Amino acid sequence: DADVTQTPRNRITKTGKRIMLECSQTKGHDRMYWYRQDPGLGLRLIYYSFDVKDINKGEISDGYSVSRQAQAKFSLSLESAIPNQTALYFCATSRDGGELFFGEGSRLTVL
Amino acid sequence: AQSVAQPEDQVNVAEGNPLTVKCTYSVSGNPYLFWYVQYPNRGLQFLLKYITGDNLVKGSYGFEAEFNKSQTSFHLKKPSALVSDSALYFCAGGGLNKYIFGTGTRLKVLA
Numbered sequence: 001d002a003d004v005t006q007t008p009r010n011r012i013t014k015t016g017k018r019i020m021l022e023c024s025q026t027k028g029h030d031r032m033y034w035y036r037q038d039p040g041l042g043l044r045l046i047y048y049s050f051d052v053k054d055i056n057k058g059e060i061s062d063g064y065s066v067s068r069q070a071q072a073k074f075s076l077s078l079e080s081a082i083p084n085q086t087a088l089y090f091c092a093t094s095r096d097g098g099e100l101f102f103g104e105g106s107r108l109t110v111l
Numbered sequence: 112a113q114s115v116a117q118p119e120d121q122v123n124v125a126e127g128n129p130l131t132v133k134c135t136y137s138v139s140g141n142p143y144l145f146w147y148v149q150y151p152n153r154g155l156q157f158l159l160k161y162i163t164g165d166n167l168v169k170g171s172y173g174f175e176a177e178f179n180k181s182q183t184s185f186h187l188k189k190p191s192a193l194v195s196d197s198a199l200y201f202c203a204g205g206g207l208n209k210y211i212f213g214t215g216t217r218l219k220v221l222a
Contacts, residue, residue, distance in 0.1 A: 004154075035212075040120075042201060042214040043155075058209075090154060097162065099145055100203075100210065102154035 003027050006091050006103035014111050019078040021106045023091030032074040033100065034058075034066060037088040046089075049074055081110040113138050115204045117213035124192045125221050132187040132216045134202030142204050144185045146176055149199040149215075158200075161185060172196070192220045 004025045013019055023032065030051045035043040045058030047066040055066060063085060065077045078085055086109050092100040114137045124130045136142055143162050147155040159170025166178045176187045185202060197220045202213040 040214060042117075043203075043212040045209065045211075048209070092155075097143060099157040099160055100147075100155070101157070102147075104154045105152075 002104065004091055004093055004101055004103040006089075006106045008106060009104065010107045012109045012111065013081055015082055017081050017110075019081050019108065021076045021089055021091075021108070023074045023076070023103060025072050025074075025091075025093045025101075027093050027101055028071075029093035029095055029101070030071065031094045031096070032068065033092045033094070034064075034074070034076045035090045035092060036060065037090060037105075043090065046076065078108075081108075083110045086110045113205060113209075113211050115202050115211050115213040117200075117202055117216045119216050120214075121217045121219065123219045123221060126194050127191050130187075130189050130192040130196070130218065130220070132200050132202075132218060134185045134187065134213060135183050136185060136202075136204040137183065138204045138211075143210075144176075144178065145203040145210070146170065146174070146185075146187050147201045147203065149201065155201060158187070192218075194220045194222050196220050 007022045033048040034046040037043050044060050046064050048056050049068045052068050067075045089106045091103045094100045116135045145160045146158040149155045159168050161168045161178045169175045174189050199215050201215050203210045205211050
């Protein structure tokens with residue numbers, strides 16, 4: 001089983017719909033992140049959490065919200081999806097000062 | 112503001128030749144620097160990191176990177192490229208565990 005699991009892997013939805021992307025990890029790491037990947041723009045940080053009671057905005061948090069339900073679970077929500085949120089979304093985990101461990105990605109298409 | 116730059120969108124190299132993928136950074140304090148590789152339809156995989164110590168860092172799959180403080184660079188290198196090295200490479204940097212990613216460089220190794 002993967003250390004960092006994202007669901008769903010692919011999702012097509014319509015403008016205005018609410019979408020939740022889920023992430024769970026078995027690494028035992030406290031730190032979890034959500035990134036968005038767009039061609040030519042690299043990865044941009046949406047939200048990050050250093051423990052269950054800690055949530056922080058990244059560089060592109062507008063239109064997104066997150067929930068850290070447990071040390072191992074970190075969900076990303078789009079309350080009202082719009083087409084420019086079409087992207088590949090990655091969840092990642094890390095230890096303090098360590099490298100990131102990524103999930104396989106969730107490809108979201110908003111029509 | 113912190114930033115990481117990858118000046119080349121694509122690098123082509125013949126199999127067996129040495130390869131270099133460039134990265135420069137602007138990170139406050141002592142930088143934490145990383146290289147990741149992404150294969151099609153996969154998450155990013157960690158290759159190597161520099162936190163402190165020797166300027167030449169060795170990583171997975173025969174890759175290495177040289178930290179150059181005066182030039183604020185962290186170029187990825189490999190002495191002899193393989194066709195299987197063809198992928199998208201990301202440089203990342205930061206401190207306090209807020210990692211900034213470059214826009215990525217697509218490496219194509221030609222047989």
